[in-house]
Amino acid sequence: MSGKTDYILGVFDDEDILLSAIKSVRNDGLKIHEVYSPFPVHGIDDFLGYKRSRLSIVAFMFGLLGTTLALAMQIGMMGVDWPMIIGGKDFIPFPSFIPVTFELTVLFASFGMVGTFFVISNLKPWGKAKIFDKRITDDKHIMAIDLSKNDMDYASISKLLSANGATEVNDKTL
Amino acid sequence: MTSESVIREPLVTGGKTVHDVTEDISSRVEEKPAKLWLIAMALSLGMLTVGVYCVATLLWEGIGMWGLNKTVGWAWDITNFVWWVGIGHAGTLISAVLLLFRQRWRMSINRAAEAMTIFAVICALQFPILHMGRPWLGFYWALPLPNTFGSLWVNFNSPLLWDVFAISTYFSVSLVFWFIGLIPDFATIRDRATNKVSATIYGILSFGWDGAARTWSRYETVALVLAGLATPLVLSVHTIVSFDFATSVIPGWHTTIFPPYFVAGAIFSGFAMVLTLLLITRKVYKLEDYITIQHIELMNIVIIITGSIVGVAYITELFIAWYSGVEAEQYAFLNRVSGPYWWAYASMMTCNVLSPQLFWFRKIRTNLAATFVLSIVVNIGMWFERFVIIVTSLHRDFLPSSWAMFYPTRYDVGVYLFTFGLFFTTFFLFAKFFPVINMAEVKSIIKSTGEKKVAE
Numbered sequence A: 001m002s003g004k005t006d007y008i009l010g011v012f013d014d015e016d017i018l019l020s021a022i023k024s025v026r027n028d029g030l031k032i033h034e035v036y037s038p039f040p041v042h043g044i045d046d047f048l049g050y051k052r053s054r055l056s057i058v059a060f061m062f063g064l065l066g067t068t069l070a071l072a073m074q075i076g077m078m079g080v081d082w083p084m085i086i087g088g089k090d091f092i093p094f095p096s097f098i099p100v101t102f103e104l105t106v107l108f109a110s111f112g113m114v115g116t117f118f119v120i121s122n123l124k125p126w127g128k129a130k131i132f133d134k135r136i137t138d139d140k141h142i143m144a145i146d147l148s149k150n151d152m153d154y155a156s157i158s159k160l161l162s163a164n165g166a167t168e169v170n171d172k173t174l
Numbered sequence B: 001m002t003s004e005s006v007i008r009e010p011l012v013t014g015g016k017t018v019h020d021v022t023e024d025i026s027s028r029v030e031e032k033p034a035k036l037w038l039i040a041m042a043l044s045l046g047m048l049t050v051g052v053y054c055v056a057t058l059l060w061e062g063i064g065m066w067g068l069n070k071t072v073g074w075a076w077d078i079t080n081f082v083w084w085v086g087i088g089h090a091g092t093l094i095s096a097v098l099l100l101f102r103q104r105w106r107m108s109i110n111r112a113a114e115a116m117t118i119f120a121v122i123c124a125l126q127f128p129i130l131h132m133g134r135p136w137l138g139f140y141w142a143l144p145l146p147n148t149f150g151s152l153w154v155n156f157n158s159p160l161l162w163d164v165f166a167i168s169t170y171f172s173v174s175l176v177f178w179f180i181g182l183i184p185d186f187a188t189i190r191d192r193a194t195n196k197v198s199a200t201i202y203g204i205l206s207f208g209w210d211g212a213a214r215t216w217s218r219y220e221t222v223a224l225v226l227a228g229l230a231t232p233l234v235l236s237v238h239t240i241v242s243f244d245f246a247t248s249v250i251p252g253w254h255t256t257i258f259p260p261y262f263v264a265g266a267i268f269s270g271f272a273m274v275l276t277l278l279l280i281t282r283k284v285y286k287l288e289d290y291i292t293i294q295h296i297e298l299m300n301i302v303i304i305i306t307g308s309i310v311g312v313a314y315i316t317e318l319f320i321a322w323y324s325g326v327e328a329e330q331y332a333f334l335n336r337v338s339g340p341y342w343w344a345y346a347s348m349m350t351c352n353v354l355s356p357q358l359f360w361f362r363k364i365r366t367n368l369a370a371t372f373v374l375s376i377v378v379n380i381g382m383w384f385e386r387f388v389i390i391v392t393s394l395h396r397d398f399l400p401s402s403w404a405m406f407y408p409t410r411y412d413v414g415v416y417l418f419t420f421g422l423f424f425t426t427f428f429l430f431a432k433f434f435p436v437i438n439m440a441e442v443k444s445i446i447k448s449t450g451e452k453k454v455a456e
Helices: A015-027 A044-048 A055-081 A094-120 A154-163 B018-030 B035-061 B076-100 B104-108 B110-130 B135-142 B159-192 B196-205 B213-246 B258-284 B293-324 B327-338 B342-360 B368-394 B410-433 B439-449
Strands: A006-012 A034-036 A141-146 A168-173
Touching: A006 A015, A006 A154, A015 A044, A015 A141, A015 A154, A034 B213, A044 B213, A055 A094, A055 B213, A094 B159, A094 B213, A141 A154, A154 A168, B018 B159, B018 B410, B018 B439, B035 B110, B035 B410, B076 B104, B076 B110, B076 B159, B076 B213, B076 B258, B076 B368, B076 B410, B104 B110, B104 B293, B104 B439, B110 B135, B110 B159, B110 B258, B110 B410, B159 B196, B159 B213, B159 B439, B213 B258, B213 B368, B258 B293, B258 B342, B258 B368, B293 B327, B293 B342, B293 B368, B327 B342, B327 B368, B342 B368
Parallel strands: none
Antiparallel strands: A006 A141, A006 A168, A034 A141
16 A cells, blocks of 8 residues: 555444445445444345355365365275274275264364465454454444545545434544 | 344343443453452362362372272263263354354353353363373374384274264364354454553454454354354264264163264253353353343253253163163163162252253243252253263173172362363353453344333
């Protein structure tokens, strides 16, 4: 980002007013930078036009990897590397492999998905949050508008936000 | 948006606003520890100290310090293991299964229940680790690691090995699930922090959470998929624990009913432990508006259902033993009911099958004192259930000349005490330093199911 960027922040108290405001300002051609909330607002991604997250596909892929590795490990160890007769079973007793295979599938799917989530959402222990307003982790919703990405001027954006139910309109210089 | 039917009781009472939720929960973390908390902490640390002494002696002298003998080779160690793992199940059930069923009453109780799950599983893990005698070599015995025997691998036919994978997966997935839920709440505390130390600590814990709509959208997908993964996982864990017994050929253990019966028993004891802990937390932290009588009543209903399933399982076992016509099986059950351990069987039946039936009365299941007492009774009963299954199936083995009884030593008791110390110490630390109620989730339902202010 080059030097100074100005954001206009619309502060909303109520999630329903926020949702209708998102709809109407977008209809008026305003580009929303992002909306920040203290809790997940049901249906907000549709209003903002966000696509459904593909993290469930990521989980499936990692799960598949877990299944493959678990089976390869068990077949390799018991069937190839050191075959032994145990309780008269086959060298590769498939039913016995089901529990460990299931557990490793779940383990890989969960950790793979959560790891991906952390990476794509830029969540890390040393991460510093870009906080526009500290009240967004308490009880306020903030709609941030990037001035440089919109053709409208400051005054009309701020008027538009107030008209749609923003209880405060602030500006933020990063 | 969504709104609840007028007949539904509000899930959060007292006309709380979203800001009140932040205030009520975060201030518990920020304020100085209460006197009651310090006393409770001192007690559990005392228990832990006695326990650590017993564990140290056990490791130094060997597991001969336990009261095990040639006939009863498994007793309190595995009883306690199964008991703690079972208790752990309620947390995942509340957060994962109730999330899939969209039961919103889970939201005020899931955080504490998940914490309980994690601490209970840590306690459970102590027993398989300690019973190895030389746990520092345990990695080679329990994990498929290359070793000096020309890589003689672990036996994947063994249910004990399945247990290693099941319990460790369960522990790590539960921990991740719990932590994911905590991140937004840590961010709330971070943003309220007034001193540098807590700002730094909660800053690290919150992973730089910014509450963006896109992150929330992904977060919800992650929570839903994790719930979907944790649901079969929680069912698999106690199923695999029951395989430790069911795949053997010991009369009294070799039964196909074990997996569902163990899972129902696990949920039963877990809900009882959640109630024990939450009734105390609710009282000490004055959370009556978040954990309402309705929450307690719903948990009691889960207890009646699972308690009755367990009761049916006990009776089915007896019937099948008789109906099978296998003499050894018939004798194992006759001995269980009327042998020298009849008192353990009677305690199990009374505590697990009869006492929860009291919850059919609405007066009893909405009464806090009665619920508290019964929740402890249920866990006593569930401990006896595991003891009965394990010891009565072993103590009269195939040769009458080797019949024996099991007498616990002070080290059996001491190691059990150690896990209690560990459990309560970790739970009290959690209750002081972490938000005990999932603020973000409760905030999301304040508008639709919170009690409206009278003035409005």
